[in-house]
Amino acid sequence: MSFQGWTIFALFWVVFVTSPGPNAVNCIQNGMRLGFVRALWGVAAILTQSLLFLSLSAVGVTALLTTSPTGFLVAKIIGAGFLIWMGVRGWIAAETPFRATEAPAGQIYLRALAIATINPKSVAGYLAAFTQFVQPDVPVMTQMWVIVPTALSITAASYCTYTALGAALGRAALGAVGNRVVRRIMAGCFIIYGLLLGASALPLGR
Numbered sequence: 001m002s003f004q005g006w007t008i009f010a011l012f013w014v015v016f017v018t019s020p021g022p023n024a025v026n027c028i029q030n031g032m033r034l035g036f037v038r039a040l041w042g043v044a045a046i047l048t049q050s051l052l053f054l055s056l057s058a059v060g061v062t063a064l065l066t067t068s069p070t071g072f073l074v075a076k077i078i079g080a081g082f083l084i085w086m087g088v089r090g091w092i093a094a095e096t097p098f099r100a101t102e103a104p105a106g107q108i109y110l111r112a113l114a115i116a117t118i119n120p121k122s123v124a125g126y127l128a129a130f131t132q133f134v135q136p137d138v139p140v141m142t143q144m145w146v147i148v149p150t151a152l153s154i155t156a157a158s159y160c161t162y163t164a165l166g167a168a169l170g171r172a173a174l175g176a177v178g179n180r181v182v183r184r185i186m187a188g189c190f191i192i193y194g195l196l197l198g199a200s201a202l203p204l205g206r
Contacts (some may be wrong), residue, residue, distance in 0.1 A: 081166065091188070
Protein backbone atom coordinates (compact mmCIF):
# COMPACT_ATOMS: atom_id res chain seq x y z
CA MET A 1 0.00 0.00 0.00
CA SER A 2 1.42 3.35 -1.06
CA PHE A 3 1.74 6.26 1.38
CA GLN A 4 -1.06 8.07 -0.44
CA GLY A 5 -3.27 5.00 -0.22
CA TRP A 6 -2.48 4.61 3.47
CA THR A 7 -3.35 8.27 4.11
CA ILE A 8 -6.71 7.93 2.37
CA PHE A 9 -7.47 4.73 4.28
CA ALA A 10 -6.48 6.31 7.61
CA LEU A 11 -8.73 9.32 6.99
CA PHE A 12 -11.61 7.01 6.05
CA TRP A 13 -11.12 4.99 9.23
CA VAL A 14 -11.04 8.12 11.40
CA VAL A 15 -14.41 9.19 10.01
CA PHE A 16 -15.81 5.67 10.31
CA VAL A 17 -14.94 5.02 13.96
CA THR A 18 -15.47 8.55 15.29
CA SER A 19 -18.96 8.97 13.85
CA PRO A 20 -21.46 8.36 16.70
CA GLY A 21 -22.92 4.88 16.71
CA PRO A 22 -23.89 2.04 19.06
CA ASN A 23 -20.26 1.38 20.03
CA ALA A 24 -19.74 5.02 20.96
CA VAL A 25 -22.95 5.11 23.00
CA ASN A 26 -21.97 1.94 24.85
CA CYS A 27 -18.50 3.36 25.64
CA ILE A 28 -20.05 6.54 27.03
CA GLN A 29 -22.46 4.53 29.17
CA ASN A 30 -19.67 2.30 30.45
CA GLY A 31 -17.54 5.31 31.31
CA MET A 32 -20.39 6.90 33.27
CA ARG A 33 -21.29 3.72 35.12
CA LEU A 34 -17.92 2.13 35.73
CA GLY A 35 -15.26 4.82 35.47
CA PHE A 36 -12.58 5.08 32.80
CA VAL A 37 -10.22 2.26 33.78
CA ARG A 38 -12.80 -0.49 34.28
CA ALA A 39 -14.75 0.61 31.21
CA LEU A 40 -11.68 -0.10 29.06
CA TRP A 41 -12.88 -3.72 28.97
CA GLY A 42 -15.52 -2.46 26.54
CA VAL A 43 -12.84 -0.90 24.33
CA ALA A 44 -10.94 -4.20 24.41
CA ALA A 45 -14.06 -5.95 23.13
CA ILE A 46 -14.40 -3.48 20.25
CA LEU A 47 -10.75 -4.06 19.34
CA THR A 48 -11.37 -7.82 19.39
CA GLN A 49 -14.29 -7.40 17.01
CA SER A 50 -12.23 -5.11 14.79
CA LEU A 51 -9.37 -7.61 14.57
CA LEU A 52 -11.84 -10.42 13.88
CA PHE A 53 -13.56 -8.54 11.06
CA LEU A 54 -10.23 -7.48 9.54
CA SER A 55 -9.10 -11.11 9.56
CA LEU A 56 -12.36 -12.35 8.04
CA SER A 57 -12.13 -9.70 5.37
CA ALA A 58 -8.63 -10.83 4.51
CA VAL A 59 -9.80 -14.37 3.76
CA GLY A 60 -12.71 -13.27 1.65
CA VAL A 61 -15.65 -13.57 4.04
CA THR A 62 -16.78 -10.05 3.18
CA ALA A 63 -17.10 -11.10 -0.45
CA LEU A 64 -19.47 -13.85 0.67
CA LEU A 65 -21.58 -11.33 2.59
CA THR A 66 -21.99 -9.13 -0.47
CA THR A 67 -23.31 -12.07 -2.48
CA SER A 68 -25.78 -13.13 0.21
CA PRO A 69 -28.49 -10.47 0.51
CA THR A 70 -30.58 -12.76 2.73
CA GLY A 71 -27.78 -13.23 5.24
CA PHE A 72 -27.07 -9.52 5.36
CA LEU A 73 -30.80 -8.80 5.81
CA VAL A 74 -30.95 -11.21 8.75
CA ALA A 75 -27.92 -9.52 10.32
CA LYS A 76 -29.55 -6.10 9.98
CA ILE A 77 -32.82 -7.30 11.52
CA ILE A 78 -31.06 -9.00 14.44
CA GLY A 79 -28.90 -5.95 15.01
CA ALA A 80 -31.89 -3.60 14.88
CA GLY A 81 -33.87 -5.69 17.36
CA PHE A 82 -30.94 -5.95 19.78
CA LEU A 83 -30.31 -2.20 19.75
CA ILE A 84 -33.98 -1.38 20.31
CA TRP A 85 -34.07 -3.85 23.22
CA MET A 86 -30.96 -2.28 24.72
CA GLY A 87 -32.48 1.19 24.36
CA VAL A 88 -35.78 0.24 26.01
CA ARG A 89 -33.93 -1.52 28.82
CA GLY A 90 -31.68 1.50 29.34
CA TRP A 91 -34.66 3.90 29.34
CA ILE A 92 -36.42 1.90 32.07
CA ALA A 93 -33.21 1.47 34.07
CA ALA A 94 -32.62 5.26 34.03
CA GLU A 95 -35.10 5.58 36.90
CA THR A 96 -32.79 3.52 39.10
CA PRO A 97 -29.60 5.19 40.39
CA PHE A 98 -26.33 3.53 39.46
CA ARG A 99 -25.13 1.10 42.09
CA ALA A 100 -21.73 1.36 43.66
CA THR A 101 -21.01 -2.30 42.89
CA GLU A 102 -18.91 -2.97 39.81
CA ALA A 103 -19.91 -5.27 36.96
CA PRO A 104 -17.66 -8.27 36.32
CA ALA A 105 -15.05 -7.63 33.64
CA GLY A 106 -16.36 -10.55 31.60
CA GLN A 107 -19.87 -9.09 31.53
CA ILE A 108 -18.60 -5.69 30.33
CA TYR A 109 -16.48 -7.35 27.65
CA LEU A 110 -19.15 -9.72 26.30
CA ARG A 111 -21.85 -7.04 26.16
CA ALA A 112 -19.58 -4.68 24.21
CA LEU A 113 -18.48 -7.51 21.93
CA ALA A 114 -22.10 -8.38 21.13
CA ILE A 115 -22.97 -4.76 20.31
CA ALA A 116 -19.91 -4.38 18.08
CA THR A 117 -20.28 -7.71 16.28
CA ILE A 118 -23.96 -7.64 15.30
CA ASN A 119 -23.96 -3.99 14.24
CA PRO A 120 -24.47 -4.03 10.45
CA LYS A 121 -22.72 -0.66 10.24
CA SER A 122 -19.51 -2.48 11.11
CA VAL A 123 -20.02 -4.96 8.28
CA ALA A 124 -20.63 -2.12 5.82
CA GLY A 125 -17.51 -0.30 6.99
CA TYR A 126 -15.23 -3.28 6.55
CA LEU A 127 -16.75 -4.02 3.15
CA ALA A 128 -16.09 -0.45 2.08
CA ALA A 129 -12.52 -0.55 3.39
CA PHE A 130 -11.60 -3.72 1.57
CA THR A 131 -13.36 -2.95 -1.70
CA GLN A 132 -12.00 0.60 -1.92
CA PHE A 133 -8.55 0.50 -0.34
CA VAL A 134 -7.08 -2.96 -0.86
CA GLN A 135 -5.00 -3.11 -4.04
CA PRO A 136 -5.90 -6.22 -6.07
CA ASP A 137 -2.41 -6.51 -7.58
CA VAL A 138 -0.73 -6.75 -4.17
CA PRO A 139 -1.05 -9.78 -1.85
CA VAL A 140 -3.73 -9.07 0.74
CA MET A 141 -1.67 -10.37 3.67
CA THR A 142 1.14 -7.99 2.76
CA GLN A 143 -1.27 -5.06 2.96
CA MET A 144 -2.69 -6.34 6.25
CA TRP A 145 0.62 -5.53 7.97
CA VAL A 146 -0.22 -1.87 7.28
CA ILE A 147 -4.01 -1.92 7.50
CA VAL A 148 -4.40 -3.79 10.81
CA PRO A 149 -2.12 -1.63 13.02
CA THR A 150 -3.57 1.54 11.49
CA ALA A 151 -7.18 0.48 11.98
CA LEU A 152 -6.65 -0.81 15.52
CA SER A 153 -4.72 2.28 16.64
CA ILE A 154 -7.37 4.68 15.35
CA THR A 155 -10.17 2.53 16.77
CA ALA A 156 -8.54 2.39 20.21
CA ALA A 157 -7.96 6.15 20.28
CA SER A 158 -11.55 6.91 19.26
CA TYR A 159 -13.32 4.66 21.75
CA CYS A 160 -10.95 5.48 24.60
CA THR A 161 -11.96 9.11 24.00
CA TYR A 162 -15.66 8.22 24.10
CA THR A 163 -15.08 6.25 27.30
CA ALA A 164 -13.24 9.18 28.89
CA LEU A 165 -16.11 11.46 27.87
CA GLY A 166 -18.56 9.16 29.62
CA ALA A 167 -16.42 9.06 32.74
CA ALA A 168 -16.22 12.87 32.76
CA LEU A 169 -19.98 13.21 32.36
CA GLY A 170 -20.49 10.76 35.21
CA ARG A 171 -18.31 12.82 37.54
CA ALA A 172 -19.94 16.07 36.47
CA ALA A 173 -23.53 14.85 36.82
CA LEU A 174 -25.34 16.85 39.50
CA GLY A 175 -27.72 14.50 41.24
CA ALA A 176 -29.97 11.73 40.02
CA VAL A 177 -32.14 13.98 37.83
CA GLY A 178 -29.32 15.17 35.58
CA ASN A 179 -27.85 11.70 35.41
CA ARG A 180 -31.23 10.26 34.45
CA VAL A 181 -31.58 12.72 31.58
CA VAL A 182 -28.19 11.81 30.13
CA ARG A 183 -28.87 8.10 30.49
CA ARG A 184 -32.19 8.44 28.70
CA ILE A 185 -30.55 10.37 25.88
CA MET A 186 -28.09 7.50 25.46
CA ALA A 187 -30.92 4.96 25.61
CA GLY A 188 -32.83 6.97 23.02
CA CYS A 189 -29.81 6.81 20.73
CA PHE A 190 -29.89 3.01 20.89
CA ILE A 191 -33.58 3.00 19.99
CA ILE A 192 -33.06 5.44 17.10
CA TYR A 193 -30.16 3.40 15.72
CA GLY A 194 -32.25 0.24 15.92
CA LEU A 195 -35.24 1.82 14.19
CA LEU A 196 -33.08 3.24 11.40
CA LEU A 197 -31.37 -0.10 10.84
CA GLY A 198 -34.72 -1.89 10.87
CA ALA A 199 -36.20 0.59 8.39
CA SER A 200 -33.23 0.18 6.06
CA ALA A 201 -33.82 -3.58 6.05
CA LEU A 202 -37.42 -3.24 4.86
CA PRO A 203 -38.15 -3.30 1.11
CA LEU A 204 -39.19 0.04 -0.33
CA GLY A 205 -42.83 0.35 -1.28
CA ARG A 206 -43.75 0.83 -4.93
